[in-house]
Amino acid sequence: MTPTASPTAGDTSAHGVFDDIVGSESSLRRFLHGLPGVDQVGCEARAAGLATRSIKTTSKAFAIDLAIRMVDLTTLEGQDTHGKVRALASKAMRPDPADPSCPATAAVCVYPDMVATAKQTLGDSGVNVAAVATAFPSGRAAMDIKLADTRDAVEAGADEIDMVIDRGAFLSGRYMDVYEEIVQVKEACARPDGSSAHLKVIFETGELQTYDNVRRASWLAMMAGGHFIKTSTGKVQPAATLPVTLIMLEAVRDFREQTGQMVGVKPAGGIKTTKDAIKYLVMVNETCGSDWLDPDWFRFGASTLLNDLLMQRTKMTTGRYSGPDYFTLD
Amino acid sequence: MSTPTPTNVFEYAPAPESRAIVDIKPSYGLFINGEFVDGNGTSFKTVNPATEEVLAEVAEANDADVDEAVKAARRAYTRVWSRMSGAERAKYLYRIARIIQERGRELAVLESIDNGKPIKESRDVDVPIVAAHFFYYAGWADKLKYSGYGETPLGVAGQVIPWNFPLLMLAWKIAPALACGNTVVLKPAETTPLTALLFAEICQQADLPPGVVNIVTGAGETGRAIVSHPDVDKVAFTGSTEVGKAIARAVAGSDKKVTLELGGKAANIVFDDAPLDQAVEGIVNGIFFNQGHVCCAGSRLLVQESVADEVLERLKRRMSTLRMGDPLDKNTDVGAINSGEQLKRIRELSEVGDAEGAERWEVACDLPTKGFWFPPTLFTGVSQAHRIAREEIFGPVLSVLTFRTPSEAVEKANNTPFGLSAGVWTDKGSRILSMANRLRAGVVWANTFNKFDPTSPFGGYKESGYGREGGRHGLEAYLKGADQ
Amino acid sequence: MSRIDVRKTYKLYIGGQFPRSESGRSYVVNDAKGRLLANAAQASRKDARDAVVAARAAFGGWSTRTAYNRAQVVYRIAEVLEGRREQFEAELRAAEGITAAKARTYVDAAIDRLVWYAGWADKITQVVGNANPVAGPFFNLSTPEPSGVIAVVAPRGALLGLVSVVAPLIITGNTVVVIASEDNPLTAITLGEVMATSDLPGGVVNVLTGSQAEIAPWLASHMDVNGIDLTGVEDAELATELEVSAADNLKRVRRPAPDTDWLAEPGLDRMTQFLETKTVWHPIGV
Structure with missing residues (x-):
């Protein structure tokens, strides 16, 4: 499989359409606070309802392969080494060495200093390199440092940049600061040849606390031109949840209705099992439709999920349950 | 506007719940005085509305059968149930609640087969609330003096329930009635009798004294016989407003206490x-x-x-x-x-x-x-x-x-x-x-809709009926009142 | 030569006014010894209809007043009644042929009953309402609300009986059309005068005098009446007929109890019988 780095719906931000809204702090605030509210209980009930869908046989086989293709195989540890990243990259290209029919993951996700190593290993395999930038995970650094962080990763060959928003600014109502920051980071994703790394905008939904905030952050990031909106860094609990992802899926669905543009969604952190992954895919399917059932538009930020997908995949093909000893630890 | 619609890229394969868990008999009698009896009337068929397959032949109780059932309920009321302490009645109701949980999947599958409702609703809504309802009212049985409605039961309750939530409506009727010390004669709807008959079996498993619960199957005539039976002290009905009015007329001038849960246009x-x-x-x-x-x-x-x-x-x-x-x-x-x-x-x-x-x-x-x-x-x-x-x-x-x-x-x-x-x-x-x-x-x-809970009273204003089911308020329908 | 009395014309009490019957009819009311007391208005079905219209019009305002305010109004009725107790004692003695002591007992009890019910206005909700601990993230509250317009067939006790059936209905916010005791209707109209001067809004209580058998069926079958209290119906056949008619729109029905001991302390059931329980759900979330 060959994940492509260019979106199908045009790489222009939705500027223009939203000029009036992002023209001033007050108009931006009015817009974000004018979005329909989210009732927590109703949203969680809907997510739980979707999670009861029962997926079997061919649908399940399809879902498992799709989920593998959507994985951003991630290592974001202080103890990361070049060796660890090389191993991870190898695994991303060939998740199940025993089965050549097993698809590759969408990307590996690393810190900026590991981008070159990852890129070297992945070569032209089609597996992208995603780099977390902008003083990940807290985002607490001066603007020029965040931009330098981003440029550094892009120069090193990153195909995708996962930035974090300034939650402090967001929570104190300085939406314009958040907006401008996304716009600037997006500009920093540009390459000399005129192409550009894809920008994923991480909200750290666990810190935003309310679904109303998640919805507002989603619109803010989409209006600023983010290619993907992403739940979490994985460093804060709770990370990705079904209801938070539901809110973001509703946002990209509604954004497309207004602008015609598609934006991707990436839940990250805490998704560990095939069962979980399938619940997310069901939610994507029933909320946004099958257009989003594609690695270009939906990703899982995960590390341990891949092995569970592989075990379930093996169970589907062999008919017996597998065990962790049969899959690599990387 | 483009509205994404699911395509066959991710069609869910059929995921049927196994029907093997239920054992539907070719024919069913009436449950009177703790036993299944043939009855004196004719019979009718109940079908699976999803397939039109005939599921079983079910006895249609006539006046004599209803009379037998009321007599059994009266005997059980006089000799056993009204004399038993609330604490002991409670234990029977707790038993029933537990058996419903144990046999929950079976009840859910049977309900979906006989009624046509999706298994996810019978499994996740109907049956869990049924068990919860018995559990809730079980706890009231020995605490009635705190209810505000006195502790004196009415006697024999005649209960007629609809086909939309067959087992749930049965629970709404039987659980408070029994908790308050009444005995019951209940008629399930003619198109959905099977879970009520399975419930009769659960009463047997719980060793509920004979006659405390009697289930008589049938259609409108059977219902009429129950409502108008002179030895029925209490009538509880859920169904159409039209029939509710007929019941209100039928009990006029009698001492029967009535609760009606009828139609709506919310x-x-x-x-x-x-x-x-x-x-x-x-x-x-x-x-x-x-x-x-x-x-x-x-x-x-x-x-x-x-x-x-x-x-x-x-x-x-x-x-x-x-x-x-x-x-x-x-x-x-x-x-x-x-x-x-x-x-x-x-x-x-x-x-x-x-x-x-x-x-x-x-x-x-x-x-x-x-x-x-x-x-x-x-x-x-x-x-x-x-x-x-x-x-x-x-x-x-x-x-x-x-x-x-x-x-x-x-x-x-x-x-x-x-x-x-x-x-x-x-x-x-x-x-x-x-x-x-x-x-x-x-x-x-x-900011929500169609939520139900055993602790929450349910019932209507105006032509949607009178009386409440659920919660402390639900006890009022089955007690004589604090002033009596 | 002694002064000639100015006699009172007893009319109906509808919508805060004292109209004659639209039918122009009246009937003779005698005292306990069979001597003429007065002519009372003989209400027709149209008077009953007008009374229901008045009661319905008053319902919205009365039922949404604060409980505290309703309490004060009903307490005010007691105050005004207290001030006119000699008149009521005299009327009761004349109408019912009872002793002065007995008449005093009834007036005392009627005043005290009004005071008792007045106090219930802002407590009944607390006693019969409930917060319900549902198994889920929901706020769930059940509160009583008045059923609406209630028709009442009053019992014989011309003052205490009447007060005992009307007070529990209005204190909770219902409005009332009451058919006074056919034999002893005059005190009911005098009580109307008390209510008319007690800040009770017009139409909250409407008093009809006349033939129970003639008027009650119209109220029982009236589709804009929400409940009927048959306490004063002594004819079992009529009571059954009325209950059958009441089923047309599923009125809440209180069955006859003409032999009630009105001196005994009432329970809550005269209030609760004509209360609806409304349960409100709301999710709990951030």
């Missing part, structure tokens, strides 16, 4: 500041839950004009994802219409909607060739004068009306002889409370 009111995605879920749940066979269904959508188009757009998109079909498939959202007769009524009223000039929109889906099916449907351009805005359709048919101001919403919502339930969707707290005060309905769901 307004589900959506303001422009509503949490729209949840409101859409609430609208869908309000009218398509249980195929719309719900007395408190939100069958009239009242949407503020400024958001009407947007709400309708979202609603139609959401309705397009509803999965209709085999009730036993775990992914089915909308099951079969309970009977051919009910299907006919739904069709007729929908045709009236067409004729009156309302615009029909229905989910495009392939309906099974056998069984009774009606696709989720909505009518726009409906006014208060239309019959589809006034009469209870009791099916998956939503009438959409608009309003401009809160007062107009209240006026339209209350402009009905019914008063069972209402829904309000808005993010403004004070408006919710104001609307809740002004709506003449027994249950007001604000």
Whole structure:
């Protein structure tokens, strides 16, 4: 499989359409606070309802392969080494060495200093390199440092940049600061040849606390031109949840209705099992439709999920349950 | 506007719940005095509404059978149940609650087969609430002196229940009656007798003393015999307003105490500041839950004009994802219409909607060739004068009306002889409370819909009946009162 | 030569006014010894209809007043009644032929009953309402609300009986059309005068005098009446007929109890019988 780095719906931000809204702090605030509210209980009930869908046989086989293709195989540890990243990259290209029919993951996700190593290993395999930038995970650094962080990763060959928003600014109502920051980071994703790394905008939904905030952050990031909106860094609990992802899926669905543009969604952190992954895919399917059932538009930020997908995949093909000893630890 | 619709890229494969768990006998008798007996009347067939397959022959109780059942209930009341301490009665009810949990899957599958409702509803809603209901009222049995309604039972309760929630309605009737020390003669609906008969078996497993619960199957005549039996002290009925009125007339001049839970035409009111995605879920749940066979269904959508188009757009998109079909498939959202007769009524009223000039929109889906099916449907351009805005359709048919101001919403919502339930969707707290005060309905769901709980009283205003089921209030129907 | 009395014309009490019967009819009311007391208005079905219209019109305002305010109004009725107790004692003695002591007992009890019910206005909700601990993230509250317009067939006790059936209905916010005791209707109209001067809004209580058998069926079958209290119906056949008619719109029905001991302390059931329980759900979330 060959994940492509260019979106199908045009790489222009939705500027223009939203000029009036992002023209001033007050108009931006009015817009974000004018979005329909989210009732927590109703949203969680809907997510739980979707999670009861029962997926079997061919649908399940399809879902498992799709989920593998959507994985951003991630290592974001202080103890990361070049060796660890090389191993991870190898695994991303060939998740199940025993089965050549097993698809590759969408990307590996690393810190900026590991981008070159990852890129070297992945070569032209089609597996992208995603780099977390902008003083990940807290985002607490001066603007020029965040931009330098981003440029550094892009120069090193990153195909995708996962930035974090300034939650402090967001929570104190300085939406314009958040907006401008996304716009600037997006500009920093540009390459000399005129192409550009894809920008994923991480909200750290666990810190935003309310679904109303998640919805507002989603619109803010989409209006600023983010290619993907992403739940979490994985460093804060709770990370990705079904209801938070539901809110973001509703946002990209509604954004497309207004602008015609598609934006991707990436839940990250805490998704560990095939069962979980399938619940997310069901939610994507029933909320946004099958257009989003594609690695270009939906990703899982995960590390341990891949092995569970592989075990379930093996169970589907062999008919017996597998065990962790049969899959690599990387 | 492009509305993404699921394609076969991710079609869910069928995921049927196993039917092997239930053992349907070819024929069933009446459950009188702790035993199944043949009865003296004729019999009738109960069918699977999803396939029209005949499931079983069921005895139709005649006057003599009903008399036998009432006598058994009276004996059990006089000799055993009214003499037993509340604490001991409680233990029987707890036992029943536990057996219902243990046999929950079996009850759910049987309910879906006989009724046509999706397994996910019978499994996740009906049966768990049934168990919870027995558990809740079990705890009251030895605490009645704190209820505010005294501790004196009425005697023999005659109970007639509908086909939309067969086992749940049985629980709503039997659990409080028994907790208060009454004995019962209950008639399930003619199209859905099987879970009540399985419940009879559960009473046997629980060693419930004979005669405390008697189940007599049959149709309208059997119901009439129960209601008018001179030795019945209490009548509890859930069903149509028409039959409710007939019962009220039949008991006039007697000492029978009556509670009636009847029809509705609930307004589900959506303001422009509503949490729209949840409101859409609430609208869908309000009218398509249980195929719309719900007395408190939100069958009239009242949407503020400024958001009407947007709400309708979202609603139609959401309705397009509803999965209709085999009730036993775990992914089915909308099951079969309970009977051919009910299907006919739904069709007729929908045709009236067409004729009156309302615009029909229905989910495009392939309906099974056998069984009774009606696709989720909505009518726009409906006014208060239309019959589809006034009469209870009791099916998956939503009438959409608009309003401009809160007062107009209240006026339209209350402009009905019914008063069972209402829904309000808005993010403004004070408006919710104001609307809740002004709506003449027994249950007001604000920013939610179709929620039920054993602790929460349920019942209507006006022609939706009288009396409450559930909660402390539900005890009143089965006790003589603090002043007696 | 002694002064000639100015006699009172006893009319109906509808919508805060004292109209004659639209039918122009009246009937003779005698005292306990069979001597003429007065002519009372003989209400027709149209008077009953007008009374229901008045009661319905008053319902919205009365039922949404604060409980505290309703309490004060009913307490005010007691105050005004206290000030006119000699008149009521005299009327009761004349109408029912009872002793002065007995008449005093009834007037005392009627005043005390009004005071008792006045105190219930802002307590009944607390006693019969409930917060319900549902198994989920929902606020769930059940509160009583008045049923609406209630028709009452009053019992014989011309003052205490009447007060005992009317007070529990209005204190909770219902409005009332009451058919006074056919044999002893005059005190009911005098009580109307008390209510008319007690800040009770017009139409909250409407008093009809005349033939129970003639008027009651119209109220029982009236589709804009929400409940009927048959306490004073002594004819079992009529009571059954009325209950059958009441089923047309599923009125809440209180069955006859003409032999009630009105001096005994009442329970809550005269209030609760004509209360609806409304349960409101709301999700709990951030």
